[in-house]
Amino acid sequence: MEQMKWIVLSVAVIMYVLVIVFQKKKVWFTTGAAVLIVITGCIFPGAIFSLPETSSSSKLFLHTYALTHTALEIINWNVILIYLGSMIIAALFIYSKVPARIADAIVASFKNTGLAMTAILVMTGIISMFVENVATVLVMAPVALAMCRKLEINPATFMIGLAVMSNLEGTATLVGDPPSMIFASYAGYTFIDFFFHQGKFSIFWIVQAGLLTGCIYFFIRFSSCGKNSLRPEKMQVVSYVPLWLLLAMIFGLAALSFIPNCPPFSGGIFVLATGLFGLVWYCFRKKDADASAISLVKELDWETIFFLPGIFTVIGAIQETGLLNDFAQVLSGITGGSKLAGFIMIIAVSVIISGFVDNVPYIMAMLPVVREMVLSMNASPELFMFALLTGSCLGGNLTPFGASANIVAMGIVRKQGYEMKFSKWLTTGVPFTILTTAAAAAVLWLIWA
Structure with missing residues (x-):
């Protein structure tokens, strides 16, 4: 385990240095570091990610646990879904003037x-x-x-x-x-x-x-x-629908805060669903619906979206x-x-x-x-x-x-x-x-x- 600490630390340090020096390629470095850690965890079960006490003794389970644990527990999909949905709503808010x-x-x-x-x-x-x-x-x-x-x-x-x-x-x-x-x-x-x-x-x-x-x-x-x-x-307002979507996101998240034992990812799913509803509205409003929707989606901050899973994985390994x-x-x-x-x-x-x-x-x-x-x-x-x-x-x-x-x-x-x-x-x-x-x-x- 002590040796694995040094391996994980080395991977993390190298990743951070590369991210700092080559900002435009940071997604490649974080993703590469995450893949390397997961593969190492699959080869050496329990060395990076601790196996649950009730874990199966089958080889397939042991050698795939690092992958499933990372995908289901280490990567925080709720954060990613909230960020993606809020970016769509933000883009529509800009469009509304x-x-x-x-x-x-x-x-x-x-x-x-x-x-x-x-x-x-x-x-x-x-x-x-x-x-x-x-x-x-x-x-x-x-x-x-x-x-x-x-x-x-x-x-x-x-x-x-x-x-x-x-x-x-x-x-x-x-x-x-x-x-x-x-x-x-x-x-x-x-x-x-x-x-x-x-x-x-x-x-x-x-x-x-x-x-x-x-x-x-x-x-x-x-x-x-x-x-x-x-x-x-005086700027002419295009539509007030994006404003209502923004308010719906804010009050919806506030309402979810009061629900006891709220299901996992509920906030992320709600925000993303609100954003997708806005995207559908945007398509119906524009004459060149397909081209406009594709352009709006392409301009979203996809770099951060793909940056987060790698970082979640590396930090999870450091912690465990x-x-x-x-x-x-x-x-x-x-x-x-x-x-x-x-x-x-x-x-x-x-x-x-x-x-x-x-x-x-x-x-x-x-x-x-x-x-x-x-x-x-x-x-x-x-x-x-x-x-x-x-x-x-x-x-x-x-x-x-x-x-x-x-x-x-x-x-x-x-x-x-x-x-x-x-x-x-x-x-x-x-x-x-x-x-x-x-x-x-x-x-x-x-x-x-």
């Missing part, structure tokens, strides 16, 4: 440009609670660019604001971003638990402390833009071999058993790593580690797990490569003919990340310490 219409109303409501621009960022955050971050940036980018053209200013800072606000608020709800879905699955959280848990304010309200701080930060940055002379061009327990003991030793030191370390390390590394594999690897740290320090599980979720999601705002939404925002700015340097991002992203993370961490400590 409802977000742009709401943004026009916001612009018309403020006399000061700085307030209007900050309100657009708040609107971006609200959408991102329920729509994937990249989709949110694509929804709001035309509004932001139109404002900047009328004001004759460089759109770079505003576009950075869209990305970082999207990443910030994507943490607030179960359907906002894959890390939140993964956290909910691991911790057994329902949609409602993101708002209130054990009679206390949960992660949603903790993130809002970061939102308030971020709004103040950007208002100060935009206050020099002067009076609002904008005349919003006992490597995470060993790592948790090392971290506990570094902090000297101090709850405050452990709290600060989790947030700081998460922010730094997530500024350069995809936060999906990071949070999947660290959630079990944090759980072990909680047991060794006799701390509240929520204190450390919320710290991990906050640090890893907000840390993605640190650099232009910390999140997919950041890369998309940079690309949009460049297409408009403006230069977007790494240093330009840092001048906005670093102070925003420090301020919002500090505010959220302070509220988290006050509530859950």
Whole structure:
């Protein structure tokens, strides 16, 4: 078993290095690592994935257990189904032009440009609670660019604001971003638990402390833009059906939260069914139904969909071999058993790593580690797990490569003919990340310490 630990660790480390260096090929590396682990588990039954005590003694069962265990128990299909369904609904929401219409109303409501621009960022955050971050940036980018053209200013800072606000608020709800879905699955959280848990304010309200701080930060940055002379061009809404689908998804997940002993995958099946219903509606609405539906489906974030099963498998193997327990003991030793030191370390390390590394594999690897740290320090599980979720999601705002939404925002700015340097991002992203993370961490400590 000890030798197998080193084999699994080596595979995981090599996979992570390759994913970091070759971002565009990350699905190939995670899938390859997962296949290698499953094959090894089939050749050496019980060496990676512990066999159940009541297991059959037949050779066929023993040599196929790694495969069936991975497919049925290690890979979290509920998360994958929720993500797929929510992406379809998000794409339809963009098509409906409802977000742009709401943004026009916001612009018309403020006399000061700085307030209007900050309100657009708040609107971006609200959408991102329920729509994937990249989709949110694509929804709001035309509004932001139109404002900047009328004001004759460089759109770079505003576009950075869209990305970082999207990443910030994507943490607030179960359907906002894959890390939140993964956290909910691991911790057994329902949609409602993101708002209130054990009679206390949960992660949603903790993130809002970061939102308030971020709004103040950007208002100060935009206050020099002067009076609002904008005349919003009222966007014609295509249809309100996608809005109703989005609301149905939100309230449906909330309703499922109250059902005791809810069947497995119920949330994922519900969200995917809602998305597929929307896709059928979209086909009936469009004249070139087949081509339109195929185009919409092709533009979904399939890379993340195929990325998740491999990561689930590798992290599952790491956990079942006992490597995470060993790592948790090392971290506990570094902090000297101090709850405050452990709290600060989790947030700081998460922010730094997530500024350069995809936060999906990071949070999947660290959630079990944090759980072990909680047991060794006799701390509240929520204190450390919320710290991990906050640090890893907000840390993605640190650099232009910390999140997919950041890369998309940079690309949009460049297409408009403006230069977007790494240093330009840092001048906005670093102070925003420090301020919002500090505010959220302070509220988290006050509530859950």
